Amino acid sequence: MKKNPVGVIGAGSFGAAIANLLAENGDVLLYERNTETRALLSRERKVRGFDLHPNIQMADSLEQIAxxxxxxxxxxxxxxxxxxxxDFSPYLRPDHIMIHTTKGLHCEFDIDTADARTIRLKDIKTMSELILxxxxxxxxxxxxxxxxxxxLMDKQPAATVVASRFDEVIREGVEALKSDRFQVYGTRDILGIELTGVLKNYVALAAGAMSGxxxxxxxxxxxxxxxxxEMIYIGHALGADKRSFLGMAGIGDLIATCSSPKSRNFSxxxxxxxxxxxxxxxxSLGEVAExxxxxxxxxxxxxxxxxxxPLLQTIYKVVFEELPMDRAVKMMMxxxxxxDAEYLNL
Amino acid sequence: MSGREYKSTDYPLPYVVEKIADWPIARLSNDKENFVEEVKQRVLEKLKTKFKDEKSLREELAKVLYQERIRLTEKPWKADPPDERQFWNGMKSKLIKLEQLENKSSFTEAEMLDEIVDRYANEIVGQFDERAFGLARAILPQFFGRILAAAPGKWFKTVAGNVRTIHEKIPITGDIEKIRHLSTKGTMIVVPTHFSNMDSIMVGWILNELGLPAFTYGAGLNLFNIGLLAYFMSRLGAYKLDRRKKNAVYLETLKTYSTVAIQRGAHSIFFPGGTRSRSGQIETKLKLGLLGTALEAQKLHYKNFPEETAPKIFVVPCIINYHFVLEAQGLINDYLKETGKERFYKENDEYSTSFKLIRFMWKFLSASSSLSVSFGEPMDVLGNKVDGEGNSYNHLGQKINVKKYFITNGELNDDEQRDAEYTKILGEKIIDNYWRYNVVLTSHLVCFTVFEMLKKKYAGYDLFTLLRTPLDEISLPYTEVVEKVNVLKEKVKEKYELGEVLMSPELRWNVDKIIEHGMKNINMYHTASPLTRNGDTIGSEELKLLYYYHNRLEGYGLEKFI
Structure with missing residues (x-):
C-alpha cells in the first residue's frame, strides 16, 4: 500500500532540510505561507543553494496538507x-500525528513588557502544549x-531525538526520518527535549560572543x-527531567551550535x-534567531x-543593555x- | 444545564426502558453461558499471543500457581469455594508432570490455562435476577421507611411519606434528563468518588431512582462473605472482584469480562479511585485498569461495526458527599498509619459490624440532610464532552469523530501504550469533574475552617503532634470561628461562580446557622464529636475525625485565607 505523503509546514532552511530527509523515505508535501517564496520554490526548487528532493511537492494550502x-x-x-x-486547527483531526521541530517557546503575554514578578509559568508554553x-x-x-x-542539506551524517508520550508517535517519526546518514533516537520525555532544544539557544549565542x-x-x-x-537548573524549575539535557538533544545539540558559525544564534x-x-x-540575518x-x-x-x-543574566546584559563582552567575561569568571557536576544530584 | 429539572417529589423517575427483560443486564444474564464462553475465548486468545511458546506459558502458569497457593495459606476467606485447595493442588501436580514428562503427558499447558481461565471467569460472572430485583425494590424503601418511622420525631409519618423524605434529603444535581437520554443512545459507565462501602448501594439506588436500567459493578469478593448481602448482590448484577488475586491471568480475565460486558451494552459502575479515600480528600489519582476497558470496548465497537452504527460509550462522573462517613474513624487511622509510619500510635477501634451498620443507617436517615449526589458532564472515552445525542466535542468545541483516535496511517490499529495514555487523559478529565462538581456541605466548611485555624494556632507543630494535642487545650473563640467561616464561605462562593466547585443551598444561610447545621450533622453519628461548642468556644473531642472531614476541602487553596 502506498503511504500518504508526509506534510512539512514552513520552507525555511530547517523546514527544507527536514523535507529533504523525509523525501528519502517517501512523498512529501511542503507548505510555505509566503506566496512569493512558494512560487519561487516551485519554479527553482532550491533553498539556500541546495536542491529540493524530487519527492517533494509544494502544497497550496494548510487544508491540502491536512x-x-x-x-x-x-x-x-x-x-x-x-x-x-x-489557522491550521479547523482542518486537523485526532488521527493526525504532529511532530514539531521548533526550538522556541510561546508566551501568552508580551515578552517585551512583562514583569517577571507577576507572570505565571503556565502562560509560557512549549510548542507541543500549544498544539494540544x-x-x-x-x-x-x-x-x-x-x-x-x-x-543536513549537504547530506552529512547526523542524529536527532523524537520525543512523545506516545510510542506510536516516536515510531512513526523514526520510520519517516531515519536513513543511512540520519540516526533517530526516541524518548517519552517530551518536555525535557523541548526545553533543552530551546535553552541551548542562548548558550550558543554566548559561545558566539566568546568566539568573537x-x-x-x-x-x-x-x-x-x-x-x-545552567540549562538543567532552569529546566528543573520548569518540571523537566535532567536526563534529556545529557542526551543527543541536550549536550549533543549544544556542542554543535556552540561550535559552528553556521548556527544563527552563534553568529x-x-x-x-x-x-x-x-x-x-x-x-541583515533575514531569518529568525530564536x-x-x-x-x-x-x-x-x-x-x-x-x-x-549567571550566564543567562550576563549575556542578557550584553545583548540588550550594551554591556561590553570583555567585561561580561570577567563578571562570569x-x-x-x-x-563539579553537582547537577547530577538533582 | 439543559433539559428539564426534576424536583425531589418527581423521584423515582419512570424507567427509560420499560420492560425489565429488555434491560441490557437482563439480556446479558439470560445469555450467561455464551457470555462466559466469549470472555474465556478472548482471554485465551490474548494470552496465547502474549505467551507464544510452551515454555513461557509454563513459566506463567508456575507463577500463577505460586501466587494462588500463597493466597490460600495466607488469606483464606469464607467466600472461597470449598474445592479451592483441591483445585490448585491438582493444578500443581499437573504442572510437575508436565515438567518431568516433557511432550509425553496426556495434557498440555494450553489445557491447564483453559481450566484456570474457566474457573476464574465462572467465579467472576454475576447474574441479574428479575425476581430478586423486584424483591429488593419492594423491600428497600420499606426498610428505609421502617427505620425512619422509628427515628425520633418521625413517629406519625406514613411509610409512603417517609420514602418521600428520603428524596428530600438527598439532593441530586446534574443534567439528569441528558443522562437518561444518553443511556438509551449507548452504554453508560458511571464513575463515582469512593468514600464509603455505602457508595455502591447508594449509587445503585440513586441510578434506579433516575429510572436507568440496573448497572453492573465489581464488588469485592469479601462482601460476599456476608450472607444476606451476598444473596442480593449476586442476583442484582454485581460481579465478583478478588483483590487478593493479582496474577496476570486473573487480571486479564477480569478486564476482558468488563470489556465484553460493556460491548454487550451493560451499563457499568467503576470506582476509579480503586479503594475508598483514606484521607477523606477527593481523589487526585485514579486506578486506570478497569477504566481502560471502557476505551477498549469503544475501540472494538469501531472494529466490529460500520462507523455510523458503532455504539458509543459514555462516561459519567458522580460525586457523593456525605456529612458523615460510616468508616471515617478506620479510614483516617489507616491513612495516618501509612503516612506517619510508626510515629502514630493507633488505638484500635474494631467494629461490631451489624450493630454499627444498623446504628449508622438510623442516624443516617434521621439526619436532617445526610448527603448530596451530583453528576458531572457526560463524556466520551477520551474525556471529550458529548451533547444530548452523544456527539463528541473537543475543548475547542470542534465536533470530533472518536474513531479517529484509534486510527494510525488511515487504519484502525491496536496499541496498548497509546490506549493507556488515552485512559490517563480520560482519568484527568474525571478528576477535574470530581473537583468541579464537588458539593461543599456545611459540615465540610466548618471542619475545614476549624482545623485550619488550629493549624495556624499551633504553627510550630507537625500534623502528628497537632493531632495528639490534649483535647482540653483545643479551644477557639466562637466569634473568631464565625469570622473565618464567613471569609471562607465567600471564597467558596467565588469559586462556585467561576465554576470550580458546587455549594449546597445551606451555604447561603447566615454563618451562625451554617455552623449549627454543620455541627449538628457531623456530630450526629460519631460517639466522640469532631466539633463541640461550650458557650463561647469551639473545641473537639476527636481531632483525627475533624482532620478527616477537613480534608474534603483540601486542595482548593482555601487555607491561605485563614
Missing amino acids: SSCYLIFPAVPSQFFKKMII QETGIVRVGSIAGPNLALE LGYGENARALLITRGMA VGYRIAKGEKLADILT GVRTLKIGKLIVDHTWVSA RYPVSN
Whole structure:
C-alpha cells in the first residue's frame, strides 16, 4: 500500500532540510505561507543553494496538507507558531500525528513588557502544549538534536531525538526520518527535549560572543559545560527531567551550535562581540534567531523562579543593555564556583 | 444545564426502558453461558499471543500457581469455594508432570490455562435476577421507611411519606434528563468518588431512582462473605472482584469480562479511585485498569461495526458527599498509619459490624440532610464532552469523530501504550469533574475552617503532634470561628461562580446557622464529636475525625485565607 505523503509546514532552511530527509523515505508535501517564496520554490526548487528532493511537492494550502497527510512536521519559528496552528486547527483531526521541530517557546503575554514578578509559568508554553491547546490533535511529538540545517542539506551524517508520550508517535517519526546518514533516537520525555532544544539557544549565542572575542577551545568548553548545568537548573524549575539535557538533544545539540558559525544564534553572538548593533544584525540575518527571544523569555523565567543563572543574566546584559563582552567575561569568571557536576544530584 | 429539572417529589423517575427483560443486564444474564464462553475465548486468545511458546506459558502458569497457593495459606476467606485447595493442588501436580514428562503427558499447558481461565471467569460472572430485583425494590424503601418511622420525631409519618423524605434529603444535581437520554443512545459507565462501602448501594439506588436500567459493578469478593448481602448482590448484577488475586491471568480475565460486558451494552459502575479515600480528600489519582476497558470496548465497537452504527460509550462522573462517613474513624487511622509510619500510635477501634451498620443507617436517615449526589458532564472515552445525542466535542468545541483516535496511517490499529495514555487523559478529565462538581456541605466548611485555624494556632507543630494535642487545650473563640467561616464561605462562593466547585443551598444561610447545621450533622453519628461548642468556644473531642472531614476541602487553596 502506498503511504500518504508526509506534510512539512514552513520552507525555511530547517523546514527544507527536514523535507529533504523525509523525501528519502517517501512523498512529501511542503507548505510555505509566503506566496512569493512558494512560487519561487516551485519554479527553482532550491533553498539556500541546495536542491529540493524530487519527492517533494509544494502544497497550496494548510487544508491540502491536512487532507492528504497523517504525519505532519511543522517547522515554523515560535513567534509565528500560534497563528499558524490556529489557522491550521479547523482542518486537523485526532488521527493526525504532529511532530514539531521548533526550538522556541510561546508566551501568552508580551515578552517585551512583562514583569517577571507577576507572570505565571503556565502562560509560557512549549510548542507541543500549544498544539494540544489549539487543535484536536492528541498525538504530538517533538524533535531536537544537533541538526544544523545546512549540514543536513549537504547530506552529512547526523542524529536527532523524537520525543512523545506516545510510542506510536516516536515510531512513526523514526520510520519517516531515519536513513543511512540520519540516526533517530526516541524518548517519552517530551518536555525535557523541548526545553533543552530551546535553552541551548542562548548558550550558543554566548559561545558566539566568546568566539568573537577571539577566545579558543578552553573557554568554549568551559562555557558549554557550565551552560549545560545552567540549562538543567532552569529546566528543573520548569518540571523537566535532567536526563534529556545529557542526551543527543541536550549536550549533543549544544556542542554543535556552540561550535559552528553556521548556527544563527552563534553568529548573532559573534557579531555582537565584534561591536555590531543587535538591530542591524537581525535585519541583515533575514531569518529568525530564536536565541534572542529565548534570552528574553529565559530572563523572565529565572527572575520569576529565582534560579541562579549567571550566564543567562550576563549575556542578557550584553545583548540588550550594551554591556561590553570583555567585561561580561570577567563578571562570569568571578562568579563563585561550586562542586563539579553537582547537577547530577538533582 | 439543559433539559428539564426534576424536583425531589418527581423521584423515582419512570424507567427509560420499560420492560425489565429488555434491560441490557437482563439480556446479558439470560445469555450467561455464551457470555462466559466469549470472555474465556478472548482471554485465551490474548494470552496465547502474549505467551507464544510452551515454555513461557509454563513459566506463567508456575507463577500463577505460586501466587494462588500463597493466597490460600495466607488469606483464606469464607467466600472461597470449598474445592479451592483441591483445585490448585491438582493444578500443581499437573504442572510437575508436565515438567518431568516433557511432550509425553496426556495434557498440555494450553489445557491447564483453559481450566484456570474457566474457573476464574465462572467465579467472576454475576447474574441479574428479575425476581430478586423486584424483591429488593419492594423491600428497600420499606426498610428505609421502617427505620425512619422509628427515628425520633418521625413517629406519625406514613411509610409512603417517609420514602418521600428520603428524596428530600438527598439532593441530586446534574443534567439528569441528558443522562437518561444518553443511556438509551449507548452504554453508560458511571464513575463515582469512593468514600464509603455505602457508595455502591447508594449509587445503585440513586441510578434506579433516575429510572436507568440496573448497572453492573465489581464488588469485592469479601462482601460476599456476608450472607444476606451476598444473596442480593449476586442476583442484582454485581460481579465478583478478588483483590487478593493479582496474577496476570486473573487480571486479564477480569478486564476482558468488563470489556465484553460493556460491548454487550451493560451499563457499568467503576470506582476509579480503586479503594475508598483514606484521607477523606477527593481523589487526585485514579486506578486506570478497569477504566481502560471502557476505551477498549469503544475501540472494538469501531472494529466490529460500520462507523455510523458503532455504539458509543459514555462516561459519567458522580460525586457523593456525605456529612458523615460510616468508616471515617478506620479510614483516617489507616491513612495516618501509612503516612506517619510508626510515629502514630493507633488505638484500635474494631467494629461490631451489624450493630454499627444498623446504628449508622438510623442516624443516617434521621439526619436532617445526610448527603448530596451530583453528576458531572457526560463524556466520551477520551474525556471529550458529548451533547444530548452523544456527539463528541473537543475543548475547542470542534465536533470530533472518536474513531479517529484509534486510527494510525488511515487504519484502525491496536496499541496498548497509546490506549493507556488515552485512559490517563480520560482519568484527568474525571478528576477535574470530581473537583468541579464537588458539593461543599456545611459540615465540610466548618471542619475545614476549624482545623485550619488550629493549624495556624499551633504553627510550630507537625500534623502528628497537632493531632495528639490534649483535647482540653483545643479551644477557639466562637466569634473568631464565625469570622473565618464567613471569609471562607465567600471564597467558596467565588469559586462556585467561576465554576470550580458546587455549594449546597445551606451555604447561603447566615454563618451562625451554617455552623449549627454543620455541627449538628457531623456530630450526629460519631460517639466522640469532631466539633463541640461550650458557650463561647469551639473545641473537639476527636481531632483525627475533624482532620478527616477537613480534608474534603483540601486542595482548593482555601487555607491561605485563614
